[in-house]
Amino acid sequence: MSQPKRRKGAQKRVRVTIDANRTGSGMVSVQFGGVTVQTDPVQPSVLAQNVASGREALRRAARGIPKIGVHIARMPDVPLFRVDPHHPDRVIRQMGDKIESGVFMNGRFKVEP
Incomplete structure (x- = not known):
């Protein structure tokens, strides 16, 4: 099956799976896709310091x-729409002091009692 053509300027998706294992040598092996990195295990004091700095941030x-x-700044002749909390299939339109409830039909707001 062929891949769909990417849109111009769209970023390529990358999937990364991370698996961390301790090796017999005391090192920690971390795999990112096809790349494996081996490093010393994190010291508890360093881990605690990183957690503390993350909490402070x-x-x-x-x-x-x-x-x-x-916050949406209201403009005088521009309606503000929101979902009707009592009727989720309806919309509330507020323009100035006038508040109406209704639905959108064919791209236009229709007031319903």
Whole structure:
């Protein structure tokens, strides 16, 4: 079976499988696809230091993300759409002070009581 043609500028997908095994020599063998790397095992103190620095980085990042969600600035004549929480098959349209519930039919919003 032939492969589908890639779109122009699309990145090639790469699959990486990682398996880590201890060898008899005290070394750790890590395999990335067809490449095997052998290294000394991680010392517990180094592992603890890396975990601590990762937690500190997460704390710093969390301070920069104070609220969950996205803020959308409202424009006067542009409707804002959201899912109706009481009727998931319907949409709520809000424009200014006017709020209506309905559905999209043929690409247009249709108000439904």
